[in-house]
Structure formats: structure tokens, C-alpha cells
Amino acid sequence: MAIEPSDDELLARWNKILADGDQDKIDAFLAEVDTHDAAREARLTRPGALGGAAEWYAASGIAVFPCRPQGKAPLPGTHGFKDATTDLAQVRAWWTATPEANIGLPTGHGFDVIDIDPPHGPLSVLDLRDAGLVPEVIGKVITPRCGDHLYVRSTGDGNTSGILPGIDYRGLGGYVVAPPSIGPNGVRYTWARPLDLAALGVKAA
Numbered sequence: 233m234a235i236e237p238s239d240d241e242l243l244a245r246w247n248k249i250l251a252d253g254d255q256d257k258i259d260a261f262l263a264e265v266d267t268h269d270a271a272r273e274a275r276l277t278r279p280g281a282l283g284g285a286a287e288w289y290a291a292s293g294i295a296v297f298p299c300r301p302q303g304k305a306p307l308p309g310t311h312g313f314k315d316a317t318t319d320l321a322q323v324r325a326w327w328t329a330t331p332e333a334n335i336g337l338p339t340g341h342g343f344d345v346i347d348i349d350p351p352h353g354p355l356s357v358l359d360l361r362d363a364g365l366v367p368e369v370i371g372k373v374i375t376p377r378c379g380d381h382l383y384v385r386s387t388g389d390g391n392t393s394g395i396l397p398g399i400d401y402r403g404l405g406g407y408v409v410a411p412p413s414i415g416p417n418g419v420r421y422t423w424a425r426p427l428d429l430a431a432l433g434v435k436a437a
Contacts, residue, residue: 283327297312
């Protein structure tokens with residue numbers, strides 16, 4: 233599972249190209265983005281893509297467990313985050329049996345997640361930032377409903393719902409659904425900023 237340019241990186245390049253005002257560079261960048269998006273979609277829709285991603289997480293030292301296809305609930309017959317593992321044989325067995333299973337990642341072990349849901353969450357997180365209460369972000373996911381998952385280093389804290397309107401905290405005893413899983417609306421979870429594996433003390437597979 234190759235780490236591609238993040239949305240943040242692409243946006244930074246786009247802003248620089250716009251500032252330069254070179255139409256040829258603008259056209260070339262837009263063509264590059266179209267090619268990038270088409271290649272990513274082709275790769276993610278091929279058979280076994282979710283299983284391949286689950287194996288990549290596990291091989292990188294990030295425990296996974298299967299969730300219902302296009303859902304958040306643990307796959308029937310499993311015990312959710314309590315079953316999470318980096319054992320590749322077990323991961324392959326799960327996704328061989330259910331290739332379309334979404335990918336769950338337990339929080340509280342290396343990383344926690346600030347869960348931001350619209351419509352109120354984006355404004356609430358600005359209040360948290362202004363108060364200096366948002367730790368260093370080591371990864372960012374765009375959710376199918378246009379929310380954000382901000383990955384931060386683990387604090388040892390548990391889950392907290394409703395810190396502010398639209399803001400939940402996923403720590404010990406919690407989990408999130410990870411890219412390239414698919415939401416009930418058919419939209420994928422996507423990395424806007426790839427998870428900083430070095431910050432977790434693990435290496436990409």
C-alpha cells in the first residue's frame with residue numbers, strides 16, 4: 233500500500249502554482265491530479281483491495297480487525313477491537329472470508345483520534361485549537377460524511393463523547409474505521425494526511 237501525495241501536499245503545490253500564475257503549469261497539475269485520482273480509484277476498486285490494505289496496516293505494526301461491509305460495527309462472530317491483531321495469517325483469514333469487510337483500528341495504542349462531525353464539529357475544533365487543546369496531528373482522515381479523524385499520539389485516556397458539539401475523543405477502549413473502508417453512503421474513508429508511522433515507532437511495510 234504505497235503512500236501517495238496527501239491532500240495537504242497537493243493543496244500546497246496547487247497554491248504555489250496558482251501564485252506563480254503559469255497557465256501551462258496549472259494545466260499540467262490538473263492533468264496530474266486527474267491521473268492520480270483515476271489510478272487510486274482503479275486500485276481501490278480491484279478485488280481484494282480492502283484485504284490488501286488491512287495486511288499493510290498489520291505488517292506495519294498497526295493492529296486491525298474486521299467490521300461489517302460499508303459499516304462500523306464489528307463483523308458478526310468477532311469481538312471487535314478485542315480481536316485486533318497484527319498477525320498476518322489471521323488478517324488474511326478474515327478478509328479471505330469477507331473481502332468487503334471494512335477495516336477497524338483500535339485507538340489508545342500508539343494513537344488516539346479526535347472525531348470531528350459536521351455541521352458543528354469543524355467550528356468546535358477551531359475553539360479547541362484556539363485554547364491550545366489540540367495535540368500535534370500525526371494523521372488526518374476525511375470520513376464519508378465529510379468529517380475528519382485527527383490522529384494524535386496516545387494519551388492513555390479513554391473515550392469521551394461530546395467534548396464540544398460535534399467532537400468525540402477515541403482513546404483506550406475505542407476504535408475508528410480506517411481508509412480505504414467504505415461508508416454506508418458508498419464514499420470511502422481517505423487519508424488527507426498519511427499517518428506518521430515514525431511518530432508511532434513503526435515502519436511502513
